[in-house]
Amino acid sequence: MTQGVLLFAFNNEQIDYLAMAAWSARNIRRHLNLPTCVVTNVVDMPAGYQFDQVVAVDLPPTEQTRYFKDYKGVGAWHNKNRSNAYELSPWDHTLVLDVDFVVATNQLNVLFDIDQDFLAHRWAYDVSGFPAFHDNNWFGTYKMPMSWATIMCFRRSKKAELIFNTMQMIRDNWLHYRQLYQVSEHTFRNDYALSIAMNLVDGHTLSTPSIPWQLASVTPETKLIQIDPDTYKIQYESADSKSKWMLLTQDFHAMGKQALGAIVANPC
Amino acid sequence: MPILAERGYLIPAVNTETVDYVACAEQLADSIRQWHPAANITILTKEMLPHGDLGGYANDWQCFAASPYRQTIKLEADMYAATPIDHWWTLFEKRDVVISQGCKGLYNEPSDNRTYRRLFDENRLPDLYNAVTYWRLSSTAKEFFELVRSIFENWNRFKTLLKFPDESATTDVVYAMAAVIMGVDAVTLPPGTGPQITHMKRGIIPTMTDDWTRELVWESTDPGLRIHTVAQSGLVHYHNKDWRIA
Numbered sequence: 001m002t003q004g005v006l007l008f009a010f011n012n013e014q015i016d017y018l019a020m021a022a023w024s025a026r027n028i029r030r031h032l033n034l035p036t037c038v039v040t041n042v043v044d045m046p047a048g049y050q051f052d053q054v055v056a057v058d059l060p061p062t063e064q065t066r067y068f069k070d071y072k073g074v075g076a077w078h079n080k081n082r083s084n085a086y087e088l089s090p091w092d093h094t095l096v097l098d099v100d101f102v103v104a105t106n107q108l109n110v111l112f113d114i115d116q117d118f119l120a121h122r123w124a125y126d127v128s129g130f131p132a133f134h135d136n137n138w139f140g141t142y143k144m145p146m147s148w149a150t151i152m153c154f155r156r157s158k159k160a161e162l163i164f165n166t167m168q169m170i171r172d173n174w175l176h177y178r179q180l181y182q183v184s185e186h187t188f189r190n191d192y193a194l195s196i197a198m199n200l201v202d203g204h205t206l207s208t209p210s211i212p213w214q215l216a217s218v219t220p221e222t223k224l225i226q227i228d229p230d231t232y233k234i235q236y237e238s239a240d241s242k243s244k245w246m247l248l249t250q251d252f253h254a255m256g257k258q259a260l261g262a263i264v265a266n267p268c
Numbered sequence: 269m270p271i272l273a274e275r276g277y278l279i280p281a282v283n284t285e286t287v288d289y290v291a292c293a294e295q296l297a298d299s300i301r302q303w304h305p306a307a308n309i310t311i312l313t314k315e316m317l318p319h320g321d322l323g324g325y326a327n328d329w330q331c332f333a334a335s336p337y338r339q340t341i342k343l344e345a346d347m348y349a350a351t352p353i354d355h356w357w358t359l360f361e362k363r364d365v366v367i368s369q370g371c372k373g374l375y376n377e378p379s380d381n382r383t384y385r386r387l388f389d390e391n392r393l394p395d396l397y398n399a400v401t402y403w404r405l406s407s408t409a410k411e412f413f414e415l416v417r418s419i420f421e422n423w424n425r426f427k428t429l430l431k432f433p434d435e436s437a438t439t440d441v442v443y444a445m446a447a448v449i450m451g452v453d454a455v456t457l458p459p460g461t462g463p464q465i466t467h468m469k470r471g472i473i474p475t476m477t478d479d480w481t482r483e484l485v486w487e488s489t490d491p492g493l494r495i496h497t498v499a500q501s502g503l504v505h506y507h508n509k510d511w512r513i514a
Contacts, residue, residue, distance in 0.1 A: 142484065142496050143474045145375055180485060180497070196497075204499040206375055 001155075003112055004035040004052070004091040007099050010059055010078035011042065015257045016264075018042050020099040022049035023264040027103040031230075034095070034109075039081070039088050055088050057081065064187060069220040070258040082149060082190045083167035086160060096152040100254045104230040107213075107251055108151070116209050117157035120194060121148040124215035127252060128222055128236040128244070139192055141182035145206055147198050148215050149190035150253050159201065166197035218248075220256035226263045269318070269336045271405075275357055276308030276337035280328070281345045282321055283314070287509045292345040295512060299349040302491035307354070310336055325439045326420045332403065332413035344399040346509050347465065350493040350500035356402070356463055364408035365455040367443055368400040371467035371505070373474075374484075374495050378464060383471040390431045393444035394452045399465045399505055401443070412455060415446040465505040468495075481511045488513050 005028050009021040018040055025036040035052035041059040045051075060081040065074045081088075085096045093112055097103070111119055122145065126133035137146050154160035170177050170193040177183075177196055198208045218224055223235040232248040254260040277300060281293035293311045300307050314321045318333050331342050341356065360366045373379050382389055403409035419426045419442045426445060427433035434441065447455045456462070467473075468480050475483050480495075487494045493504060493513070 141474070141476070142374075144496070199497060204494055204497055206498055 001093050002091040003093045003095075004037055004089070005032065005095045005097055006085055006089050006091075007036060007038045007051075007097060008079075008082055008085075009038050009040045009042070009099055012076040012078065015261060017099050018046075018049070019264050020257075020260060022046075022051070023267060024097065024099050024101070024103060025049075025051055028097075031103050031106045032095075032109055033106075035091075037088075037090055039084075053090055055090075057088075070256040077187065079190055080171055080188065083164050083171055083193060085152065086154070086156075086164035093155050094153070096149075096154070098150045098253065100257060100260055101150055102232070102252050102254050102260070104232070104249065104251050108153075111151075111153040111211065114153075114209075114212075116153075117155045117159040118163050118198075119153040119209060119211050120198070121151060121215040122146070122210035124148055124150075124217050124253070126219055127216050127246070127248065128219070128234060128238070130219070130236075130239060133217065133219065139181070139183060139195065141184070144181055144195060144199075146191055147195040147208070147210070149194040150215055151211065152194070153211070162201050163194070163197050166200050167193040170196050216248075216250060216252040218252050218254050218256065220258075222256065222259075224254060224256060224259040224263070226268050228268050232263075269334050271338055272336040273308045274337065275339045276310060276335070276341075278310050278312055278331060278335045278337065278340050278342045279345050280312045280331055280342065282317070282324075282327060284324070289345045289509075291512070292509055296343060296345060296347050296349065299491070299513075300353065303349060303352040304354050308337065322420075325437060325442070328398070328439050328442070329413045329417035329420060332409060339404045340402065342398075342401045342403075343503065344505065346507065347399060347503040347505050348493060348513065349502075350466075350504050351502060353463070353502060356400075359457065359462060360402040361404070363402070363457070364404055364406040365412050366402040366457055366462060367396045367398060367447065367455050368463050368465065369397070369456055369459055370395050370464050371397060371472060372464045373472050374466060374468070374500065375498055376466070376501055378460075379467065379472045381472050384469060387430070387432055387434070387441060388444060393441070394447050394456065396440055396444045396447060396456070397465055398439045398443045400463050400503065408450075408454060412446055412450060415449060416442055419445055463502050465503050466500055467505050468507045469505075479508055481506070481508050 007021040009017040011017050021038050028034055028036050037053040038051045039055045039057055060078050064077050067074050123137055139146050174188045199206055202208045218234055225233050227233050235245045238244045279293040279296055281289040283289050297309045312334050317327055317330050319330055371379050388395055420437050423437040470478050477483055484496045493500045
C-alpha cells in the first residue's frame with residue numbers, strides 16, 4: 001500500500017504558502033520518511049523546492065477572504081479544493097497536512113498503523129494553556145462539535161470517498177449549511193465542512209473515530225521563533241497576565257502565518 | 269394493583285389545567301413501542317391512583333402500589349424514546365431500586381451545567397433524576413416509597429434540613445433526600461453506569477430561548493429523532509410539554 005503526504009499551497013498577497021509547503025516537505029522527509037505531493041497553481045516551481053510530485057491545478061474559484069490576525073489585514077483565502085484530496089492524492093494511504101502544521105517528530109507515522117479509513121482531530125488545544133481556545137472545539141450558535149481538517153489521514157475506501165464527497169456537497173451549498181448550523185462567519189472553513197460531513201457519514205451519531213491525541217496549536221497572538229531545526233520557543237502572556245515562554249519539541253499547528261513565514265524564510 | 273406481568277413501563281400522567289400529560293404519556297408509549305412492540309406499558313391516570321389525586325408531584329409515591337408489574341421502570345411522561353431502551357432491564361435487574369443520575373445534552377455528552385441543580389449542590393444531594401426510576405417488588409423499594417411519601421407529607425419539616433429549599437416539594441429533591449437517608453448506593457448504580465435523560469432545557473442545551481422546538485431543526489426518523497441533525501439516544505426529556513412529533 002503506497003503512502004504519502006498531500007499538501008495544498010495557494011499563495012495570496014501576504015503569504016507564501018508554497019514556501020511553507022516546501023519547508024514542511026523537508027521536515028516530512030526527515031521525520032516521517034514519506035514522499036510529498038503538493039497541489040498548487042504555481043507553474044514555475046522555485047529552485048530548491050523538493051516535492052516528490054506536483055499536481056498543477058487552477059486557483060480554486062473563490063471570492064473568499066479572511067482576516068489574518070497577525071498581519072492585521074484581510075487576504076484572499078483559497079481553501080476550497082481541500083475536499084478534492086481524495087481524487088488528487090496519488091497514494092493508497094494519504095496524510096493531508098496544512099502547510100502551517102509543523103512536523104518536528106515522527107508521531108504522525110502512528111496514524112498509518114491505525115486501522116481506520118479516515119482520521120482527523122476532534123480536539124485542539126492552545127499549548128500556552130489559554131482556556132478560551134477550548135471554545136474553538138465547537139462551532140455555530142448551538143456549539144456543534146468540531147472536527148479539525150488540519151490533519152486528515154485516509155485510506156482509499158468507500159468511507160473516505162463519502163466523507164470527501166460530502167465535504168464538497170457542503171462547500172457547494174455552504175449558504176444552506178451555514179444557516180442550518182447557525183454559523184455567524186461568512187467564511188467557508190474546511191473544519192466546518194469536515195465536521196458536518198463526519199456527522200452525516202456516520203449516521204448523525206457523532207461517533208467517528210478520531211486521532212488519539214489532541215491537536216497542539218500555537219495561536220497568532222503567540223510569538224514563535226525557531227531555536228534549532230526541531231525546537232521552537234513560544235512567548236506569550238498567560239491568563240493571569242504574566243509574560244511566559246516555553247520550548248516546543250513536538251508537532252504543532254502554527255496558526256500565525258507571519259511568524260511561521262519568518263521561520264521558513266530563515267530556517268535554522 | 270394485582271401483578272399482571274414481570275416487567276413493564278409505568279408512565280404517570282395526571283392532567284393539569286395547562287398540561288395534557290396523558291397526551292405526553294401516549295406519545296412516549298408510542299415511541300417505546302416503535303422499538304419494543306411487545307413492551308408492557310401502563311399509563312397511570314388520575315382515576316387509577318389508589319389514594320386519589322393528591323396534586324402534582326405529591327402523587328409520585330403512589331406509583332409503587334399502582335404498578336401492575338413485579339419489576340417497574342417508571343418514566344416521566346414528557347419524554348420520547350429515540351433509541352431502544354430495553355437493555356436497561358439487564359442493567360437494573362440485580363438491584364431493588366435504581367434512580368437515574370445526571371443528564372446529558374443534545375450531543376449525547378454528559379452535562380456539567382449546574383444551573384438547575386444549585387439546590388442539590390448547596391445541600392450535597394446526589395444528582396438524581398426521577399425521570400427514569402426502576403424498582404422491583406422488595407422491602408427496599410417499599411421502604412423507599414414510604415420514605416418518599418413521608419417527605420412529601422411532612423415537607424414543612426423536611427425542608428428545614430435544606431439550604432434554600434423550594435416552597436413545595438419536588439420529586440427529584442424528595443428522591444435525593446430519601447436516597448441520602450437510605451444510602452445513595454442502595455438506590456443508584458455507580459456514576460456513569462445507568463441511563464441519563466437528554467435534558468432539552470435551555471442551559472443544558474445551548475439555545476437562546478426556552479422553546480427549543482422553534483429554534484432547532486428536529487426530524488422524526490421514524491423510529492428515532494434527530495435534533496440539530498444529531499441522532500438522539502435513550503430518552504429525550506423535551507421539556508416543552510406541547511411538543512408532538514406527529
